[in-house]
Structures are given as C-alpha cells and as structure tokens.
Amino acid sequence: MLRHRFAELRGPDVPAKALDARALAALAANPGCRRRALLDGAGVDKAALANALGSPSAFGQSQFAFMRGNAFEARVKADGGAELLRLAHERLDPGAEPPTRAQVPDLSAAGPQGRVARTALALREATEASGTDGAGGWTLLDHPMLALEVAGSPAFLEPDAVVVHPDGSWTVVEIKSFPMLDGAADPAKVGAAARQAAVYVLALEEVAARLAREGVPPRVRHRVLLVCPKDFSNLPTASAVDVRRQRAVTARQLSRLTRVEEIADALPEGTCFSPELPVEELTAAVEAVPATYAPECLSACDLAFHCRARAREGGAVTALGRPVRAELGGLSSVEGVLAAARGEAGDPDDPAVAALRRAAALRAEALDTARARTLPAPSAGPEVALCH
Ligand code: SF4
Numbered sequence: 001m002l003r004h005r006f007a008e009l010r011g012p013d014v015p016a017k018a019l020d021a022r023a024l025a026a027l028a029a030n031p032g033c034r035r036r037a038l039l040d041g042a043g044v045d046k047a048a049l050a051n052a053l054g055s056p057s058a059f060g061q062s063q064f065a066f067m068r069g070n071a072f073e074a075r076v077k078a079d080g081g082a083e084l085l086r087l088a089h090e091r092l093d094p095g096a097e098p099p100t101r102a103q104v105p106d107l108s109a110a111g112p113q114g115r116v117a118r119t120a121l122a123l124r125e126a127t128e129a130s131g132t133d134g135a136g137g138w139t140l141l142d143h144p145m146l147a148l149e150v151a152g153s154p155a156f157l158e159p160d161a162v163v164v165h166p167d168g169s170w171t172v173v174e175i176k177s178f179p180m181l182d183g184a185a186d187p188a189k190v191g192a193a194a195r196q197a198a199v200y201v202l203a204l205e206e207v208a209a210r211l212a213r214e215g216v217p218p219r220v221r222h223r224v225l226l227v228c229p230k231d232f233s234n235l236p237t238a239s240a241v242d243v244r245r246q247r248a249v250t251a252r253q254l255s256r257l258t259r260v261e262e263i264a265d266a267l268p269e270g271t272c273f274s275p276e277l278p279v280e281e282l283t284a285a286v287e288a289v290p291a292t293y294a295p296e297c298l299s300a301c302d303l304a305f306h307c308r309a310r311a312r313e314g315g316a317v318t319a320l321g322r323p324v325r326a327e328l329g330g331l332s333s334v335e336g337v338l339a340a341a342r343g344e345a346g347d348p349d350d351p352a353v354a355a356l357r358r359a360a361a362l363r364a365e366a367l368d369t370a371r372a373r374t375l376p377a378p379s380a381g382p383e384v385a386l387c388h
Contacts, residue, residue: 006041006042011277014274017046026195026300033292034263049275053286053306065177073160076175085138093167103139103140104141126168137166143158148203159174169219170208172224181232185226192300195243226238314333340352340356
C-alpha cells in the first residue's frame with residue numbers, strides 16, 4: 001500500500017532513488033523537515049526535482065578532488081591496510097596487541113544483496129576468530145556493503161572500511177581528503193563525516209543484532225576513526241570521533257520516516273513530484289509539503305536553493321538560522337518580528353516580544369546618542385555674542 005502511494009508521488013514510470021549514506025546522514029542535519037522526509041521516503045530524486053524547479057543543486061565533487069580523494073584512500077589502505085590499522089590501534093585500542101598480522105577478506109560478490117551477505121559472513125568469521133578475550137588478530141574489511149531498512153526498503157551503504165578489533169568489536173572508518181591541521185579539522189566537515197559514519201554504525205548494529213541472535217555477540221563501537229591528510233601533506237593522520245549523538249538523531253529520524261504515510265495522506269489528491277510536470281504544477285506540489293529551511297540545508301539537501309528562495313520570499317525567520325529561530329519563540333516571519341519590536345504587534349508578556357522591544361529601545365537610544373555626537377556644534381547666536 002505504502003509502496004503504491006510512493007510510486008504515485010514519484011510519477012508514472014519514475015524509478016525510486018535509492019537512499020545512500022549521504023542522504024540518510026542529511027536527515028540528521030535538518031531533523032524537522034517534513035518535505036525532505038517525504039521526498040526521501042518516497043524515493044523522489046531531489047536533484048532532478050531541483051533541476052525541474054529551476055533551482056539546481058550545487059552538489060558534486062570536481063574531477064580533481066575526486067581523483068585526489070581516491071589516491072589518498074589508496075595510500076591509506078596500501079600494504080593490506082597496515083597504516084590504517086596502525087592508526088586504529090593507536091587512536092582507538094592502544095591496549096590491544098599491535099596489528100602485525102591482519103586479515104583482509106575478499107568481499108566481492110554479485111549484486112548488492114550478494115555483497116551484503118558476503119560482508120555479514122566476513123564479519124561473523126572475524127568476530128568468531130577474535131573471541132572476546134582480546135586474543136584474536138585484526139581484520140580489515142575494505143569497502144564492505146551494508147543494508148539498512150528505510151521506510152520498508154533496503155538502503156545499500158558502503159563505508160570506506162570496517163575494522164574488527166582483537167576483542168571482536170567493530171569500528172567504522174571514514175577516509176576524507178580534507179586536511180587535519182595540528183590535529184583538528186574543519187568542524188563542519190567533521191560534523192558531516194560524523195553524521196555519515198553514524199548511518200554506517202546503525203547499519204552495522206543491524207548485522208550485530210542478527211549475529212547476537214545466532215550466539216555471536218559483537219560490539220559496535222560508537223567512536224569511529226576519521227582518517228585525513230596530515231596538515232598540507234599526503235600523509236595520513238586520524239582522530240577518534242564520538243558519533244553517539246548523531247547516531248541517536250539519525251535513528252530517531254529513520255523511525256519517523258516510517259510515518260511518512262501520514263505526511264503523504266495530508267497532501268491534496270493527485271500530488272505528484274515527477275520532473276516531467278510543468279514547473280507551476282511541480283512548485284505547487286512541493287509547496288504543499290511543509291518545510292523548515294535552515295542555512296544548514298545548503299550543505300545537505302538538493303532542494304536548498306529552492307527552499308531558501310521560498311523562505312526569503314515569505315520572510316521566514318528560519319532563513320536566519322536555527323539559533324535565531326529558537327530565540328524568536330512563536331514569531332515566524334521577519335515582518336512579525338519587526339512589528340513586535342516596534343510595539344505594533346505581539347504580546348508584551350511574551351519573553352521574545354519583550355526582548356525585541358528592549359533591543360529596539362536600546363538601538364534607538366544608541367542612534368540618538370551617536371547622532372548627537374556627530375551634530376556640528378551650534379553656532380554662537382546673538383545672545384552668546386552679547387555675553388562676550
Ligand atoms: S532544503 Fe528544503 S527540503 Fe531540503 S531539508 Fe531544507 S527545507 Fe527541507
């Protein structure tokens with residue numbers, strides 16, 4: 001039933017766009033957006049939709065950046081992942097035996113389902129071989145394939161690597177080409193990497209739960225290994241990133257996705273997001289689903305330019321960012337905020353309204369003072385002249 005409804009929303013003969021880790025991670029970047037939840041849940045291709053709306057997304061990596069990223073990853077994983085495992089040992093598990101002997105199982109198989117099954121088998125074998133007394137060796141799974149159930153359909157996910165520690169625990173590895181300068185990287189980029197890694201952690205937890213039912217209880221670590229180039233060199237360095245918060249937010253969002261049927265039910269009859277439709281019809285369909293635009297959308301969602309333009313047109317305070325939005329309480333439009341500040345609207349007992357009026361009074365006072373200081377000194381009038 002739900003699948004049928006989603007197919008209607010995508011349009012005739014429009015295939016569902018499979019969700020990848022980036023799309024799932026973006027759910028955690030703007031958890032309150034019903035528009036995104038519905039479009040992702042229904043498998044709508046948001047990049048194609050943004051194009052059809054006349055606001056193409058600005059995502060995509062340059063060919064040069066892509067090649068540089070691939071070359072860096074190959075370097076990190078050279079020699080059977082010796083450097084990567086050394087970093088995992090140093091940053092995450094210094095008490096374990098050093099990774100002098102490591103297994104790198106072959107994970108090739110036909111199709112995504114075949115690769116998912118092969119990955120699960122390799123994880124099981126590595127965990128069984130390790131035991132939980134820390135006496136086992138290290139195993140590196142290079143580009144394993146994981147599956148996560150999203151709104152009734154599997155999303156196939158491919159982390160850069162998963163490491164099985166000697167105690168049988170599992171760590172997600174993210175290899176990025178942005179630099180780590182003096183041990184720290186750009187917080188926004190680290191945040192995006194953490195959200196993506198949290199999706200892989202959730203998918204690994206599903207594998208772990210299945211193995212636990214079969215008597216092989218592994219532990220999925222919630223600190224992932226982020227590997228980046230050191231300073232401006234090509235040498236890898238790494239840091240452990242705690243993804244518990246991102247994991248919790250993404251898990252909550254994914255559970256909400258199963259309720260996208262409620263959002264779909266609230267839409268007008270015949271709503272469709274097919275990119276083949278005339279732009280007016282498509283715009284009306286998109287506007288029929290409530291959105292909560294925030295500047296964070298610009299780095300996470302294909303529809304960001306469309307939603308930003310609409311938010312600005314409507315004077316929505318969400319376009320100013322979440323912190324400002326949170327301070328303004330029930331005031332949702334810039335016009336409403338200005339009216340409240342001028343004393344023309346709003347409940348004076350509302351703390352946001354009271355704060356705005358205080359701020360407006362302080363601003364007016366400051367402007368008056370500034371004006372008084374910049375006024376030329378009054379010229380001496382007749383009375384002054386007489387006194388002299
Ligand atoms: S860009 Fe639009 S659809 Fe995407 S998350 Fe932001 S508000 Fe929602």
